[in-house]
Amino acid sequence: MREITLSQAVNEALAEEMRRDETVFIIGEDVAEAGTPFKVLSGLVEEFGAQRVVDTPIAEPGFMGLAVGAAMTGTRPVVDLMFGDFIYLIMDQLCNQAAKTHYMSGGKLSVPLVLRTNLGATRRSAAQHSQSLHALVAHIPGLKVALPSSAYEAKGLMKTAIRDNNPVVIFEDKLMYNDKAPVPEEEFLIPFGQANIKREGSDITLIGTSSMVQVCEKAAEILAAEGISAEVIDPRTIVPLDEEALLKSAKKTSRVIVVDEGHQSFGITGEIASRINEKAFYHLDAPVLRMGAMDVPVPFSPALEDITVPTPQGVAENARRLMSREMIHAA
Amino acid sequence: MLMSPAKKKSNTEDYLRMYRQMVRIRTFEDNANQLYLSAKMPGLTHMYSGEEAVAVGICEALKVTDKITSTHRGHGHCVAKGAEFKQMFCELLGKEEGYCRGKGGSMHIADQSNGNLGANAIVGGSMGIATGSAFTAKLLGRDDVTVCFFGDGATAQGLLYEVMNMAALWNLPVIYACENNGYSEYTTTAEIAAGSITARAEAFGIEAHRVDGQDVLAVNTLTESLVARARKGEGPFFIELMTYRYHGHHVGDINREYYRPKDEERDWKENKDPITLFGAYLTKEGIATAEELEAMQADVRQDAAAAVEYALAAKYPEESEVDMHVYTDVRHALA
Numbered sequence: 001m002r003e004i005t006l007s008q009a010v011n012e013a014l015a016e017e018m019r020r021d022e023t024v025f026i027i028g029e030d031v032a033e034a035g036t037p038f039k040v041l042s043g044l045v046e047e048f049g050a051q052r053v054v055d056t057p058i059a060e061p062g063f064m065g066l067a068v069g070a071a072m073t074g075t076r077p078v079v080d081l082m083f084g085d086f087i088y089l090i091m092d093q094l095c096n097q098a099a100k101t102h103y104m105s106g107g108k109l110s111v112p113l114v115l116r117t118n119l120g121a122t123r124r125s126a127a128q129h130s131q132s133l134h135a136l137v138a139h140i141p142g143l144k145v146a147l148p149s150s151a152y153e154a155k156g157l158m159k160t161a162i163r164d165n166n167p168v169v170i171f172e173d174k175l176m177y178n179d180k181a182p183v184p185e186e187e188f189l190i191p192f193g194q195a196n197i198k199r200e201g202s203d204i205t206l207i208g209t210s211s212m213v214q215v216c217e218k219a220a221e222i223l224a225a226e227g228i229s230a231e232v233i234d235p236r237t238i239v240p241l242d243e244e245a246l247l248k249s250a251k252k253t254s255r256v257i258v259v260d261e262g263h264q265s266f267g268i269t270g271e272i273a274s275r276i277n278e279k280a281f282y283h284l285d286a287p288v289l290r291m292g293a294m295d296v297p298v299p300f301s302p303a304l305e306d307i308t309v310p311t312p313q314g315v316a317e318n319a320r321r322l323m324s325r326e327m328i329h330a331a
Numbered sequence: 332m333l334m335s336p337a338k339k340k341s342n343t344e345d346y347l348r349m350y351r352q353m354v355r356i357r358t359f360e361d362n363a364n365q366l367y368l369s370a371k372m373p374g375l376t377h378m379y380s381g382e383e384a385v386a387v388g389i390c391e392a393l394k395v396t397d398k399i400t401s402t403h404r405g406h407g408h409c410v411a412k413g414a415e416f417k418q419m420f421c422e423l424l425g426k427e428e429g430y431c432r433g434k435g436g437s438m439h440i441a442d443q444s445n446g447n448l449g450a451n452a453i454v455g456g457s458m459g460i461a462t463g464s465a466f467t468a469k470l471l472g473r474d475d476v477t478v479c480f481f482g483d484g485a486t487a488q489g490l491l492y493e494v495m496n497m498a499a500l501w502n503l504p505v506i507y508a509c510e511n512n513g514y515s516e517y518t519t520t521a522e523i524a525a526g527s528i529t530a531r532a533e534a535f536g537i538e539a540h541r542v543d544g545q546d547v548l549a550v551n552t553l554t555e556s557l558v559a560r561a562r563k564g565e566g567p568f569f570i571e572l573m574t575y576r577y578h579g580h581h582v583g584d585i586n587r588e589y590y591r592p593k594d595e596e597r598d599w600k601e602n603k604d605p606i607t608l609f610g611a612y613l614t615k616e617g618i619a620t621a622e623e624l625e626a627m628q629a630d631v632r633q634d635a636a637a638a639v640e641y642a643l644a645a646k647y648p649e650e651s652e653v654d655m656h657v658y659t660d661v662r663h664a665l666a
């Protein structure tokens with residue numbers, strides 16, 4: 001199969017959906033000629049024109065609000081938020097307006113909108129350009145949240161998001177834009193709420209999201225060399241969450257580590273861990289372990305930044321502890 | 332272009348310091364760019380070169396106790412408000428001796444002891460902070476003035492209008508300094524700002540000025556008068572400074588002809604360079620000779636080279652610093 005970058009995959013998904021449905025448009029800062037700072041949207045303004053690939057002033061709450069209104073009245077906006085960190089600026093429009101309109105109108109109005117943004121540290125961009133904030137929006141009923149872990153997912157999930165009639169937030173890992181993966185030429189969609197078993201295993205389950213899927217896969221390699229068989233699962237969307245697939249794996253292996261790049265406290269890892277505890281408790285041989293980003297703002301200095309995110313070595317180390325039953329006695 | 336002849340020759344020292352400060356900014360940036368190009372600097376940085384007269388003209392009108400808030404393009408503000416090269420380069424390289432102990436980097440660089448409340452990586456993110464600082468001055472009866480630096484692109488942020496309204500209602504001692512360099516990232520100002528920029532402030536009854544941001548004396552003279560009036564409770568004020576950035580939006584923005592013509596860049600560099608213009612004025616007025624100015628530049632270059640060398644060899648923070656400074660009064664947040 002041909003291989004393309006995550007960036008090309010997103011670009012293709014948008015182009016295909018824009019060709020298919022003329023109500024789809026893109027709006028955000030420097031999305032047109034510049035094609036965004038990450039060059040993800042290059043070429044789209046040339047094909048679809050400035051009416052549908054709309055450059056805005058640096059006014060995030062403004063263009064987000066405008067997109068909500070546009071979505072309520074017959075279009076399908078794809079809002080481009082340059083950095084996930086800027087989500088704080090648009091929280092009201094996203095969480096009070098987009099997320100609740102369908103409910104508050106008793107189902108009469110809907111907001112078919114996609115917010116595409118990014119997450120991920122270790123780019124030496126300091127505390128305001130490195131955060132992974134998907135847990136904030138996953139907390140809000142009414143929003144769906146997708147976390148593509150490769151070019152393949154980025155394309156399939158984007159197409160599904162655009163066709164979804166609800167507001168969907170997609171966080172891409174900004175360190176992965178140039179990573180290639182096999183992506184079929186022919187059209188495909190990835191349904192929401194369907195986890196992907198990246199690697200089968202029998203001793204321990206590693207649940208990883210977005211950037212952490214690769215980390216889990218590398219950890220599984222390390223563990224395999226030591227005779228520990230790790231299963232790696234990528235939920236792909238956290239809202240909706242494929243609980244069934246996660247529980248099935250937990251019951252099979254009886255040990256689970258959940259790895260996510262958001263801050264560890266009050267985050268995605270805690271949510272998934274507690275669902276497993278609630279529904280697979282009697283199948284577990286060890287407490288479900290959470291591994292998130294350290295609970296500190298992301299530091300600039302490379303000497304500090306690199307120790308704030310989970311690594312394959314760290315995941316493998318924790319897996320060994322779970323396997324050695326050390327955790328049970330500690331708990 | 333004419334330099335405004337506002338000051339007398341008795342101000343020779345001030346003039347030479349302004350010249351030196353502009354040269355220091357330019358030199359700092361040249362070195363930062365080199366560090367990036369030679370892959371010695373982590374991450375990216377936004378260069379201030381070309382806009383020196385703005386930061387220097389304004390900061391030379393301020394006292395140490397006056398405050399500023401800075402932007403993602405903040406090295407110039409930092410130098411102009413009195414920072415040293417050594418701690419600045421250390422910060423740029425993520426070293427322990429940096430002004431922010433390596434935690435901030437280029438986008439958060441600031442010498443806090445000189446009244447710099449921080450560079451901000453969120454466009455418009457400091458507008459509230461600057462206004463709050465002016466509120467403190469008024470509430471506590473201090474006579475400090477706060478200058479809020481931001482770009483033309485940042486005028487699109489709604490926050491500006493919320494805080495200008497309050498500043499005007501409450502006569503706060505804040506000066507909103509809009510550095511109009513003609514671009515907001517890869518887009519011209521005309522494409523992202525409808526109407527007039529100064530009229531935005533005037534709508535709130537705020538006195539607004541537009542000034543040539545390449546003319547350090549014009550900037551300085553205007554700022555001195557506004558600062559004096561703000562200290563007396565006549566603020567707030569708004570200044571639009573017409574200027575230009577020489578480099579790309581950030582150091583990695585190299586192929587930029589698709590949004591900004593080379594001719595335009597050349598014209599600004601050759602005909603409107605703030606350092607060249609002020610140097611010519613100083614020699615014409617007999618304040619300094621060309622040789623003296625050159626010697627000053629060489630001296631600054633040497634300072635910078637020494638600081639870079641120092642910073643490259645300096646140590647990174649210990650890993651144990653990672654959870655320090657998350658909260659005040661808590662030594663290690665995760666202990």
Ligand SMILES: Cc1ncc(C[n+]2csc(CCOP(=O)(O)OP(=O)(O)O)c2C)c(N)n1
Pocket residue numbers: 029058060082086089403404452453454455481482483484485486512514515516580
């Ligand atoms: C809230 C927010 N939106 C977008 C960005 C990305 N960004 C960084 S600088 C910049 C352009 C700023 O333009 P301007 O205010 O004119 O300042 P200049 O870079 O020209 O000095 C943009 C869009 C950001 N950092 N923060």
Ligand SMILES: [Mg+2]
Pocket residue numbers: 482483484510511512513514515516
């Ligand atoms: Mg600008």
